[in-house]
Amino acid sequence: MKQLLFYFSLLAAHTAAAQVPTPAAPQSKPILLVGGNLHVGNGTVVPDAAVAFDKGRITYAGNQSGFTQRAGYEVIDVKGQEVYPGLILPNTTLGLTETESIRATVDEQEVGNMNPNVRSLIAYNTDSDIIPTVRTNGVLLAQITPRGGVLSGQSSIVQLDAWNWQDAAVRPDDGIHLNWPLMALKLSPAEDEKVLEKRNKDRQAQLRELEQMFTEASAYKNLAPGRRENLRLSALSGLFDGSKTLFIHADYGKEIIEAVSFAKRLGVTKVAVIGARDAWMMLDFLKQNDIAVVLSRTHALPRRPGDDYDLPYKLPNMLQQAGIRFCLDYEGSMETAGSRNLAFIAGTAAGHGLTPEQALTAVTLSPARILGLDKDYGSLENGKSATLVVSQGDLLDMRTNNITRAYIDGRAFSPENKQLYLNRKFRGKYDMK
Known part of the structure; x- marks a missing residue:
């Protein structure tokens, strides 16, 4: 019986190790990281730095020689390591x-x-096995985004160490996601004209419905208080007072121009384009209209046979050179599990024109600005949230990325995940003899 109980306890221990780690408790004492290279997130690098934080907020971030009052701090030596802001992942189904x-x-x-x-927020599952694997590569905040239809719904920003969606929420209902109807193009010479005509009629009907809904929503926000609430129109009202952003999912140049013109004409205050794989064709348009771009599918083949073979890789640098506000996301096959590769997408951009610090900004401070989080997140500066990671090597390089410490709002959480557990399990397979 004792032997049986031993095996049951061993099984329980292994099972527990494979579960989602318990969320960390609030920061209980001041912490000081010293000796590392500080990557602020705004393009600045501070060697031999000190980063101090208390009650979840950064109290000092700069050269180590400038911080002399160490009394009361738990001092952690991270000499030879790199300190980064937590990465921010937009447009994800994580x-x-x-x-x-x-x-x-x-x-x-x-x-x-x-x-x-x-x-989307109320469907967010904090117990997902995928979330810890994403955190292990430095992603600490994410924009949880619905999919499907024309108007998919509202996204929300969450931090990735929480008991439930209420605890996870950083910025609920930050924007509305619009999948711009595809233009009805003839896909082949043999395509039936009637099929093409039907697709065009269906598209025009969708555009009319969209315009009517946006027009009604604009008028609805000005109605007297106490009215019976219309949930659809109420959700859209924030687009006209700047409290929400309209995220337009579109790739083709003509569709982007059409969608942005639609939003501007109807009085939408904040507009961002997600996808934007044809952005290189319309840099002047995006710049003149101050449109932010959430660039998708950097790890992809070119769209057209005549495009440069490395166009998706160098597109971030083209946006940077044109002065367009942009950030990077991970969208594609296996997009939820693939979200862990956000840092390496930035690394690819750094190998095709961007400097390493510009690439880091594209997954930290830039998404924070586009998502309206830059007051608290995106860079390691005094007064901001202590949401950061420490890596033994370059965070954007898959060969050297190795996170040793991570904090969300000053809370040190476990880097454990199911994949690390399985790695240890099977590496030890032949050590059991």
């Missing part, structure tokens, strides 16, 4: 999808085409 091939674990899309009132 926490909404667990296993893409198993329908019961996918909760990213609502029924219907026009769902501006849908809130």
Whole structure:
């Protein structure tokens, strides 16, 4: 019986090790990291730096020689290591999808085409096994985004160490996501003209419905208080007072121009384009209209046979040189699990024109500005949230990325995840003899 109990306890221990780690407790004492190279996130690098934080807020970030009052701080030596802001992942289904091939674990899309009132936040699963694997590569905040239809719904910003979606929320309902209807183009000479005509009619009907809904929402926000609430129009109202951003998902140049012109004409205050793989064709338009770009599919083939083979890799630098506000995301096949590669997408951009610090900014301070978080997140500066990671090597290099410490709002959380557990398990397979 004792032997049986021993094996049950051993099994329980291994099972527990593979579970999502318990969220960290609030910071209980001041912490001081000394000796590392500080990458502020705004392009500045401070060698031999000190980063001090208390109650979740940074009290000092700069050269070590400038911080002399160490009394009361827990001093941690990170000499020879790199200190970075936590990465911010926009436009992701992280926490909404667990296993893409198993329908019961996918909760990213609502029924219907026009769902501006849908809130992705309440479907966010903090117990996802994928979340710890994403944190291990430095991603500490994410914009949880719905999919499908024309108006998918509302995204929300979360931090990735929480008991539930209420605790995770950093900025609820930050924006509305619009999948701009694709233009009805003839896909082949043999395509039936009637099929093309039907696609065009369906598209025009969607555009009319969109315009009517946006027009009604603009008028709805000016109605007297106490009215019976219309959830769809109420959700859209924030687009006209600047409290929400309209995120337009579009890739082709003509569609981007059409969608941005639509939003501007109807009085939408803040507009960002997600995808934007044809952004290189319309740099002047994006600049003149001050449109932010959330660039997707950097790790992809060119769209057209005549495009440069490395166009997706160098597009971030083209946006940087044109002075366009942009950040990077991870969208593509296996996008939820692939989100852990956000740092390496930035690394690819750094190898094709961007400097390493510009590439870092594209996944830290730039997304923070576009998502309205830069007051608290995105860079390591006095007064901001102590959300950061410490790596033994270059965070953007998959060969040297090795995070040794991580903090969200000053809380040191466990870097453990299921994949690390499985790695140890199978590495020890032949050591059991």
